Amino acid sequence: MTDYPHRDPGERRFGQVNWLGLYTLCSREVMRFVNVWTQTLLAPLVTAGLFLMIFTIAIGPRRGDVMGVPFTDFIAPGILMMTVIQNAFANTSSSIVVSKVQGNIVDTLMPPLAPFELVLGYLAGGVARGLIVAVAISAGLFVTTGLVPQHPLILLVFVILGAAFLSAMGMLAGLWANKFDQMAAITNFIVTPLAFLSGTFYSVEALPPGLYEITHVNPVFYLIDGARYGMIGVSDSTPGFGFVIALVATAAVLLAAWGLFRTGWRLKA
Template identity: 60%
Template sequence: MGVRRFGAWNWMGLRTLAERECRRFLAIWAQTVMGPLINAGLFLAVFAIAIGPTRGDIMGVAYVQFMAPGLMMMTVIQNSFGNTSSSLLAAKVGGNIVDTLMPPLSPLEITLGYLAGGIARGLLVAVVIAAVMVLVLRTGLAHPFVLLAYIVVGAAMMGALGILAGIWANKFDQMGAINNFIITPLSFLSGTFYSIQALPAPLTAASHFNPFFYLIDGARYGTLGVSDASPLLGFTVCLVVTLALCVLAWTWFRSGYRLKS
């Protein structure tokens, strides 16, 4: 393919796609932003009332404070995945995916444009929940730049996974199956509500093969300064998984897999 008339990068097209993905979730902010925030608040309130008063400290911190960073990252995971997957699937079902594929955008630019929307939505909910943690729960921010790095890589990882799910699925019930049997179980079994040190040895070892565990653990380290695994190892694992998912998403866009008839 020759050099495009607007240069090696179509910056205007990339920016337009990214803005479209951001405006898409901001237009229905009550559903895409406030809904997940309320869910996270309800989780925190229910566990604080039901378990918090009787549960001792975990890793030297109160149970509610221990749980809060995990809930924040779990919300980021679900929102970033939902933003890219629902956008692609809705475009396919509605028959207007051609509006994204036909403009002079390279597969890499399309991938980055969708990722930008997922990362932006994940960052938005993370900032709000982090503010609540600091102001209401008094958790503090032990390592704010580490926390930010984990949030960004977590949002990128789940945004890329959402792209793959959106490309693969042709019906909303297929997307529901991915959420019910993959995303939700991995989220809940990632150490959000417990330390993996309390698990039997086989389950502890299995948890280290769950990339969501490293996201939760990294968010906890960035917020509270405590973790079950090495923060550097966790970030390396998450970064490698994210890059692999992004390369696969780029490959599928480039080949037109399940996008072009």
């Protein structure tokens, strides 16, 4: 078993959890974004509000209903989920990359934390940020549009899955990137297109055949579609099927992150 040099390979098992260390890492990751809440929590709320306002003013009056609901109500859940996944990704990826660039990643690796504890610690921060952003946007939607989730539990499940999936992707990106420009490239050319081209602002039924099939391979589509069903009760796909796809995709990416932490990929000098 390959592990960090100072650990006894037989010392850590999934049945033995360093609860104090895990709690400390979780707390650190949460406090990272809470301490700069105007940048990490308030800014996404403003950005989501601007998206909703601009699309409503520019397209809403001419667009009419989409799948039987007003255009503003249709795009609101997509904007919510898009903001959640972008912030979840940013939380884990920036935490790892900043530590690597500043040279203090060793402060995270030296304590007796097993790879799965590192994954859970970073995951907690990303999911917490995603959930807070989702609650803030939902409250804003209620105040401005009167929109209330029709299936709040389903919405919550997909928000958590979305935050977990992109948090895990953020870990992979953070482990791979050694510079901020590498991280920016991943955000601009992978995360942003995934969010924008997954039915955030439109129904995928309007897509031509090729793009329609490609969209249904993208797990982010099912996250946005599931959130839309939870918020307004309509969706392009079956929520149950979308849940299975999102759950499998999240588990696969988390497993990959655990494997990379276990080997110390791009972390060891």
